[in-house]
Amino acid sequence: MAWLQLRINTTSEHADAIGDMLSANGSQAVTFVDAKDTPMYEPKPGEVLLWPDTQVVGLFDASDDMKRIIDRLGKARVLGADFKYKLEPLEDKDWEREWMDNFHPMQFGERLWICPSWRDVPDPNAVNVMLDPGLAFGTGTHPTTALCLRWLDGIDVKDKTVVDFGCGSGILALAALKLGAKRVIGIDIDPQALQATEENARRNDVASRLDVYLPENQPQIEADIVMANILSGPLLELQPVIADFCQADGLLVLSGILAEQVPKIEAAYRTQFTLDKSAIDGEWARVSGKKHP
Known part of the structure; x- marks a missing residue:
């Protein structure tokens, strides 16, 4: 089937309304793209962020009467008769195959691989986490996730209790379990994230060692290792909660942090943790350390 893309530049204030208008006029899908190439930072699970200058993109069947x-x-007040747009054909492809071809097994550190289910495992003797893109964020492709996975690969996880705060797809929880963790507690504000984490744990035969909770139901626990790959705002706001999950001499890793945000994060956590040198990957960063005795 041939497709057309209609692109309309607007502001975040009007993006939702224009998206609804495109849907009402037959658009098969509507997406929001940054119109000024501003980086989109990873949202909290369940949160949708729109840029100050947003491009709304509608996907239409090529047979639709686009002039009409x-x-x-x-005629809509939010656009007006002289609104600016771009209409372009979309190359006809096997989009499912195209999407699948973009995901390859990825290695993190010495032992750990993240592998989509439709690919051959490169090293059967490695620690292989089978994970497909799905309901929740986190397949290892984002630098924040990669930073945490490399950190996990470099520490001793065997027989440890681990908290994955903001678990998303469960990628960090699964990696910890595959590396030998005794128990992992996954916590997320999005029920779909918990569903994805549990399903991915079943696929990797580690579900018996995983428990997941919404924040309002999370248990009181002091873990050997605490991981929080979320955003700098929640990391600062929830510092007491995250720190309390970590037992004395326990290990902490934080990500979802922009490089320029590192000093604030370090200042917030240094009172209770001896921090390692923060790791930087492009514009993103990881903060890690050990809790004071």
Whole structure:
């Protein structure tokens, strides 16, 4: 099937309304793209962020009467008759195959691999986490996740109790379990993230050592290792909660942090932790350390 993309530049204030208008006029899918190439930082689970200058993209069947649709859109007050747009054909491809071809097994550190289920495992003797893109964020492709996975690969996880705060897809929880953790507690504000984490744990035969909770149901626990790959705002706001999960002499790793945000994060956690040198990957960073006795 041939497709057309209609692109409309607007502001975050009007993006949702324009997206609804595109859907009402037959768009098969609507996406929001940054119109000024501003980086999109990873949101909290369940949160949708729109940029100050947003491009709304509607996907239409090539047989649709686009002149009529554009005329109708121009009658809306939020756009006006002279609104700027770009209409372009979308190359006809096997999109499912194209999507699948973009995901390859990825190695993190010496032992750890993240592998999509439709690919051959490169090293059967390695620690292989089978994980497909799905309901929740986290397949290892984002630098924040990669920073945490490399850190996990470099420490002793065997027989440890681990908290994965903001577990998303469960990628860090699964990696910890595959590396020998005795028990992992996954916590997330999004029920779909918990569902994804549990499903991925079953696929990797580690579900018996995993428990997941919404924040309001999370247990009181002091873990050997605490991981929180979220955002700098929640890391600062929830510092007491995250720190309390970590037992004396326990290990902590934090990510979802921009490089320029590192000093604030370090200042917030240094009172209770002896911090390692922070790791930087492009514009993203990882903060880690050991809790004071």
